[in-house]
Amino acid sequence: MNKQKDSIFFSKLMNAANMGWWKADLTTSNYECSEYVSELLGLDDSGIISFEDFNKRILKEEQRPTTVHSFSERQTSEVVYLLDTVKGAVWVRSKVCFQETDKEGHTNVYGIAELQEAPNMTSAYQALQHSERILHNIYKHLPVGIELYNKDGILIDLNDKELEMFHLDKKEDLLGLNIFKNPMFPEEMKERLRRNEDADFTFRYDFSKIGSYYKNSKKEGTIDLVTKVTTLYDDEGNPINYLLINADKTETTIAYNKIQEFEEFFELVGDYAKVGYAHLNLLTGEGYAQKSWYRNIGEADGTPLSDIFGIYRHLHPDDRNCMAQFFEDARNGLTAKLSKEVRVLRDNGEYTWTHVNLLVRKYTPQDKIIELISINYDITELKKTEEMLVKARDKAEASDRLKSAFLANMSHEIRTPLNAIVGFSALLATTENMAEKELCNSLISHNNELLLNLINDVLDLSKLESGHLELHPNWFNLAELLDESVAEYTRQLPAGVELQTHYPEQGFLVELDRLRIKQILNNFLSNALKNTTSGYVEVFYEIDSSYVRIGVRDTGRGIPQNMLEKIFERFEKVDSFTQGAGLGLSICKSIVDKMNGRIWADSQLGIGTTFMVELPCLVTPIDA
Template identity: 35%
Template sequence: MKLNKHTLYSDDLLNILPEGVLILNTEGEVLLLNQQARMELQTKVLDINPFKSCHIDSLLKLLYNKEDILPSIMDKLRQGECRYPLPDRTYLQEKVNYTQFPIKGQFETLKEKGEIKVIVFFFRNITAELTQEYILNTALQRTKIYPWYYDISKGEFTLDYRYFKHLGIPAGVNNSLSMEEYINMIHPDDREALADAFVVQLSGVETYEKPVPFRLHRGDGTWEWFERQSTYIANVSGQPYRLVGICMSIQEYKDIEETLIAARKKAEESDKLKMAFLANMSHEIRTPLNAIVGFSDVIGNSYNELSKEEIEDFIRLISINSEHLTRLIDDILDLSKIESNTIDFSFSDNSLISLFKDIEKEQIMRNISEIEIKAILPDNDIRIVTDARRLKQVICNLINNACKFTKKGFIHFGYTASKEAVSLFVEDTGIGIPFEYQEQIFERFYKINSFKQGTGLGLSICKTIIDHLNGKITVTSELGKGSCFTITLPLNKENNP
């Protein structure tokens, strides 16, 4: 059968097609190639005459799984198959430079009175498409951005498969969800805003370009923040038939935002506490200083007129106020070192029994008759690698703090040990700490009772020191019954700096 451009086909029509087209007879001879096929197959190099036929085998191979499937396709068409779509990942290899490239395409048979007249082979080089798809997928894989579209006629969302994986929910058929299924995933408080955006898009009057934040229900039961943007594709009459858009997880930014808000609030609260601290410092320092100066003047000016008991009482008061003033100054100096990150530590091997007995001797000298201050120690000594001076500072600070809030009963301190850690405790029968304040008492400048002596720095400094010792400090307390501060330190020397 002879074909020319004036019979069944038009060169001009075929040449404007973006796909390559080959028209063959049943023997596989090429009767016609369009311009795109000539370019892809390098036929200009072969100088093929448009009206002189050649066999398709001389122009190309169709490779699938590294095997040429062209001969088997031609056999199937001759045996009666009307159509043969090429399988995915089929490559065309042209015979000039033996270049291979991926294609999409199919074979069709045109019949007349039941007999095959010609075979038409359509193909499209999809190298550029795959390149763009790879670049897009690579970019998307590194983000939490998920493309989607909504088919209005079907009432169905089709989403990126990664969307389901990220949320930890099963994917629907073809990665799709119905409108009802999607709405049920949205937080009730966010549904109205999304509905308003959909109404605008579906109207076809204008696009809704403003991002819409909303929360989606994850497979683990939690909520995650997302942001959605979309537009629509309209038909000839201007009515939208499909919405397309992207959905991006913004949970990370929400977490950062909440952290920054919390940090700002904490900084504002810290500023208020610091101002109160500075205002209180003049009173805290002046009170013991006035007592020291006042009682010293009384002794100096009226020594011969005072009884021995009065002098001893004045000296005791001077000693107490000197000790309090020293603690205030030490706290301020320690705070300065903490702020400048210059607080020093010196680690060595230490006996806990020796450390606690030294503390007990110092505390007994305070002679507070209404309170029993006693070390409760086990029979077996424990040795740990720590900074004994700093650890002693913490224990004494906790005991001194307990003295402020304990009118009668006892203040006991000591330790217990397990295989991996040692627990140091300071327990009292004081007024106790309300539950709602038990976490805040370790913050700087925080004081539950502003009328009590102190800067509000002691417990904060204790926590900082224990953190540097790789330990942890906690408190349990009950109003009217007392408090117990516990310090847990590791026994493994390798865990110590």
């Protein structure tokens, strides 16, 4: 044959075979089609159709939808289209044969198109029938019960095993039942089904409780079911069916329930004793832990163990470093166990204590196994008890020391004024000089006052210790009370010291215990006058809507900074040679604490000291 005859022959052959050729010009995005394809698509004599227009003819496609780049390098070699043609909707198989690029860089792709009644319809139908028969046999003879419901919960099918399990003669006895009205189906599972949530659960099916839901030949007895509930969806993701798979697992369920009971019991014991358990493969990060184990180390339940072991983000930095070193050594086979008390940071910013025990149970890194067992338990209460015992011991020891110090101080402080009283009383009896008698009387009176004050301090201290000190608040003029104390101490002023007052312009009434306020102020004044040899001592107060501040400022020798806190403790004195038992400020602090206030001192050596109390109280101004 010559070329022309060949062309005519192959054209007739392709037409008779319902085939044609096409050329895709990637530069112009157009197809050039043979006569057969042009007639099929209804093209003009040029046989030209754009990629875009051709894509509009596609009604369905076995591969992904075609785009204007269908014949780029990404195009599949063969695809079947359902095309809109002059003959109506027909199936066409299109196949790429080869590709050419000319000297100017234009690329053309060549292929053939074949008309089909349908894409392998006969073989596909036969295969579908065969698959359906296999699926039917599986469905019918599967050794578990299957129930199929529509989206409204209506039973539309079930298999033979389901009939056998529930003692039914034919499926028609159950079709049409609504699962949401099933008295045996757990309410929780119904809710999950409505939310299209998958679920697995075990329950005991009691035939005596079926009632009128359906009729069966078995009126009594139970079976233990393991049931899986799942939702089926269409291609667009819409729920269309509910599928239930039931397995009669009476023996398995009993064993499973025993395991569950044991786990619950173990959890209960763990929660009660605050003991937690976990195991982990250090190399894979796989493992399990109890809730109490997570809680003991400050982690959220369910956190992956691989995010905890070796990291321990909630531990104190010192403890975390120690744990990290253990895990590094455990991976290298250098250690096998650790027992340590660690501090755990909680959400409230406080630390609790947990005792951690770690044990490498199996070390076979060649098999990718380093099995680690962890048992921890909360020892916070134990630590608190231990701390309380230490404090109690220290307090007992301190109490013993204080008792000795108290006796020593009291012996000295009582003896001093008592000796003076006895001595000057004897001298008073023998002297005839009036001036000496007056001096003796004055010294005796002064030492009587010192001894009385000392005894009063001891009594107040005793009341505070036993908790019997009572407060009796009442309204009084604060300035008048301060002036009263100032007047009492004016006669005790050392030479060269001035006693001053500084009050707000307006007077105020306050509701406080008048006697205890005066006691505090007298202590402040007494201390100031003992330690001030020149300058002044000033009494002042400040008023707020809900509290009052009362203070005494002096220009005395001052208090060292390291003594500012200690001076409010018993028997503490800046100068051990200064007269007094060192109880006054301690008593003042106890009184202020009982009033829910605060007491403090500011001082600089050589410049002076200020003692202040701040007390919450009711305040009202005095009308001028």
